[in-house]
Amino acid sequence: xxxxxxxxxxxxxxxxxxxxxxxxxxxxxxxxxxxxxxxxxxxxxxxxxxxxxxxxxxxxxxxxxxxxxxxxxxxxxxxxxxxxxxxxxxxxxxxxxxxxxxxxxxxxxxxxxx
Amino acid sequence: xxxxxxxxxxxxxxxxxxxxxxxxxxxxxxxxxxxxxxxxxxxxxxxxxxxxxxxxxxxxxxxxxxxxxxxxxxxxxxxxxxxxxxxxxxxxxxxxxxxxxxxxxxxxxxxxxxxxxxxxxxxxx
Numbered sequence: 001x002x003x004x005x006x007x008x009x010x011x012x013x014x015x016x017x018x019x020x021x022x023x024x025x026x027x028x029x030x031x032x033x034x035x036x037x038x039x040x041x042x043x044x045x046x047x048x049x050x051x052x053x054x055x056x057x058x059x060x061x062x063x064x065x066x067x068x069x070x071x072x073x074x075x076x077x078x079x080x081x082x083x084x085x086x087x088x089x090x091x092x093x094x095x096x097x098x099x100x101x102x103x104x105x106x107x108x109x110x111x112x113x114x
Numbered sequence: 115x116x117x118x119x120x121x122x123x124x125x126x127x128x129x130x131x132x133x134x135x136x137x138x139x140x141x142x143x144x145x146x147x148x149x150x151x152x153x154x155x156x157x158x159x160x161x162x163x164x165x166x167x168x169x170x171x172x173x174x175x176x177x178x179x180x181x182x183x184x185x186x187x188x189x190x191x192x193x194x195x196x197x198x199x200x201x202x203x204x205x206x207x208x209x210x211x212x213x214x215x216x217x218x219x220x221x222x223x224x225x226x227x228x229x230x231x232x233x234x235x236x237x238x239x
Contacts, residue, residue, distance in 0.1 A: 014224035040225035
């Protein structure tokens with residue numbers, strides 16, 4: 001099984017500042033036949049279901065603010081919130097969907113306001 | 115706009131069977147994979163399994179022996195059953211749809227884009 005590990009477990013960022021979350025997979029999730037990285041990012045707020053933010057590692061889901069961006073390839077990925085807003089306080093998860101199940105998630109990164 | 119509405123018993127005793135159903139509104143089961151995911155208290159997200167409209171199923175091996183996922187196309191519903199529950203199965207359970215995009219004649223699934231509201235399941239004696 002592919003293990004997905006996030007860092008840090010939590011971070012506190014001032015409003016308007018940049019937040020960066022890292023995700024590392026135990027093996028490459030880049031599919032050579034289509035050159036896509038099978039990795040997504042979700043935002044989870046208390047009492048709400050997860051919300052898909054980013055897929056194919058860097059494609060923003062429709063309606064997601066452009067302050068959210070994803071980057072990386074192979075085994076190392078990053079979710080960046082360029083200018084943290086109060087409504088961005090949440091737990092963020094990366095998720096691999098490469099090849100065959102089981103699909104796994106990172107342990108989550110809690111983002112708070114400093 | 116597709117929406118998912120889920121329901122099921124929220125309080126179980128150890129050894130009982132968890133049973134949840136998810137109904138698809140505003141769309142069809144056809145052509146998609148439909149999945150169950152849970153979030154345990156203070157823990158992260160765990161994929162349980164998935165099914166498509168024709169009944170093709172994938173399970174998480176860690177839960178496979180206790181999990182049954184089924185689909186009822188006549189009702190536009192899919193369901194989860196988990197036997198012999200313990201306190202470790204206490205969690206919020208979600209149903210969700212795998213998003214897909216078509217490239218030429220192929221479909222590529224890329225994440226879960228539509229979610230149910232979640233069902234809190236507590237296992238306690």
